[in-house]
Amino acid sequence: MDKNISMAVIRRLPKYHRCLNDMLERGIHRISSKDLSDVIGFSASQIRQDFNNFGAFGQQGYGYNVEELFFEISEIIGLSKQYHMVIIGAGNLGGALANYGFEKLGFNVDAIFDNDPEKIGKKLGNIDILDINILETYMSKNPVDIAVIATPSSIAQNIADRLSISMARSIWNFAPTDISVPDEVKLESVHLVDSLMTLAYLLND
Amino acid sequence: MDKNISMAVIRRLPKYHRCLNDMLERGIHRISSKDLSDVIGFSASQIRQDFNNFGAFGQQGYGYNVEELFFEISEIIGLSKQYHMVIIGAGNLGGALANYGFEKLGFNVDAIFDNDPEKIGKKLGNIDILDINILETYMSKNPVDIAVIATPSSIAQNIADRLSISMARSIWNFAPTDISVPDEVKLESVHLVDSLMTLAYLLND
DNA sequence: GATTTCTTGTCATAATATTGACATAAAGAC
DNA sequence: GTCTTTATGTCAATATTATGACAAGAAATC
Numbered sequence: 472m473d474k475n476i477s478m479a480v481i482r483r484l485p486k487y488h489r490c491l492n493d494m495l496e497r498g499i500h501r502i503s504s505k506d507l508s509d510v511i512g513f514s515a516s517q518i519r520q521d522f523n524n525f526g527a528f529g530q531q532g533y534g535y536n537v538e539e540l541f542f543e544i545s546e547i548i549g550l551s552k553q554y555h556m557v558i559i560g561a562g563n564l565g566g567a568l569a570n571y572g573f574e575k576l577g578f579n580v581d582a583i584f585d586n587d588p589e590k591i592g593k594k595l596g597n598i599d600i601l602d603i604n605i606l607e608t609y610m611s612k613n614p615v616d617i618a619v620i621a622t623p624s625s626i627a628q629n630i631a632d633r634l635s636i637s638m639a640r641s642i643w644n645f646a647p648t649d650i651s652v653p654d655e656v657k658l659e660s661v662h663l664v665d666s667l668m669t670l671a672y673l674l675n676d
Numbered sequence: 677m678d679k680n681i682s683m684a685v686i687r688r689l690p691k692y693h694r695c696l697n698d699m700l701e702r703g704i705h706r707i708s709s710k711d712l713s714d715v716i717g718f719s720a721s722q723i724r725q726d727f728n729n730f731g732a733f734g735q736q737g738y739g740y741n742v743e744e745l746f747f748e749i750s751e752i753i754g755l756s757k758q759y760h761m762v763i764i765g766a767g768n769l770g771g772a773l774a775n776y777g778f779e780k781l782g783f784n785v786d787a788i789f790d791n792d793p794e795k796i797g798k799k800l801g802n803i804d805i806l807d808i809n810i811l812e813t814y815m816s817k818n819p820v821d822i823a824v825i826a827t828p829s830s831i832a833q834n835i836a837d838r839l840s841i842s843m844a845r846s847i848w849n850f851a852p853t854d855i856s857v858p859d860e861v862k863l864e865s866v867h868l869v870d871s872l873m874t875l876a877y878l879l880n881d
Numbered sequence: 882g883a884t885t886t887c888t889t890g891t892c893a894t895a896a897t898a899t900t901g902a903c904a905t906a907a908a909g910a911c
Numbered sequence: 912g913t914c915t916t917t918a919t920g921t922c923a924a925t926a927t928t929a930t931g932a933c934a935a936g937a938a939a940t941c
Binding site: 481484485486489490493548552554562563567570573640643649662665666667675 | 773
Binding site: 708709710720724725727728732734735736737738739740 | 890
């Protein structure tokens with residue numbers, strides 16, 4: 472791949488996926504960029520341009536076939552593959568993420584790591600909680616596509632460093648701090664506090 | 677307020693807040709846009725332009741006073757106020773959000789609502805779980821600045837409608853679906869699946 | 882206190898992203 | 912089968928966002 476698509480486009484892909492999935496469930500087989508625009512809120516022109524970054528999936532006079540388009544978008548995002556995830560931190564958030572149901576989309580949580588002796592050896596849902604001390608050992612034996620950081624801020628960078636050295640392919644960071652990783656490790660952060668602050672701003676303007 | 681600041685700027689404010697907070701904790705009292713740029717990753721020019729949307733907080737030849745700038749950014753975001761929150765959905769995610777610690781920033785979780793008789797009447801942390809049936813009654817007696825939707829997708833829109841009718845000022849949506857609300861209700865969604873899909877895309881390009 | 886260095890606030894320029902326009906081709910109507 | 916309608920893919924135009932440049936003011940140096 473690596474067609475140098477802008478992040479603005481990439482971040483719209485999941486919304487297309489979600490919207491097309493809804494249409495499939497409602498039995499809609501055909502959609503024009505205009506009708507999709509009304510539902511999704513992007514302009515018809517933008518929708519056509521977004522899709523055309525990846526190929527010509529539509530047909531003049533007809534529009535797009537929903538099944539086909541959904542398949543293509545899924546492929547583009549990479550949802551035809553299976554991913555191995557581990558979660559670092561068996562607290563409230565780690566637990567919530569472990570049981571979220573991401574495996575339905577091909578993201579499988581293989582293990583959770585924590586440093587609390589009370590938790591190690593137990594399970595969260597049906598996933599084992601392992602000792603954080605064996606993180607490196609685990610990773611030398613098991614491939615990890617996505618490592619989720621759900622720890623306190625104070626140790627997030629240290630964990631990120633250990634994950635990077637152990638060849639995690641990517642990090643999904645939920646700690647409310649900015650971490651840095653080598654170029655070859657992909658990083659995506661979810662800053663809940665940032666989102667909440669944005670809402671606070673909007674409440675006051 | 678309502679100075680028509682672009683969302684691009686608004687979404688950077690929390691990161692400034694986070695970064696300045698770190699500096700305060702490390703005893704840094706003075707910062708130039710250049711040095712802040714090195715830490716935060718935005719260009720110095722952008723930083724100066726961002727701040728100047730709200731006033732002239734710096735001084736030529738000196739830079740910015742960290743305490744003062746942190747105070748101003750906090751004010752702009754609206755963090756000098758207290759906010760009343762309720763959470764709808766006492767599942768894993770609702771529980772994690774209830775115990776996240778947002779009250780340190782002035783966001784107080786007053787109640788959690790659920791429809792599960794097993795949960796109603798119990799507590800999550802020290803917050804009461806109330807019957808979703810009394811949502812409207814509760815809201816007629818208690819102001820709600822931010823209502824958090826942490827329910828399954830299937831009922832998210834219905835809950836959003838009830839919250840809107842009951843005059844919730846804003847909705848923080850965690851359900852993996854797009855909900856619509858009246859103009860006067862502010863909406864901020866956190867789509868975890870979108871974030872995860874973005875990471876999947878990055879892993880494959 | 883004069884001189885040099887630093888750094889802001891702001892404006893001009895450049896880069897990105899979005900929207901509008903339209904030629905072209907397929908679908909649908911008759 | 913012809914004509915009208917629909918709707919794509921693409922390019923040009925517009926709008927938005929980010930960067931670069933610099934005059935002017937304050938701090939630091941000597």
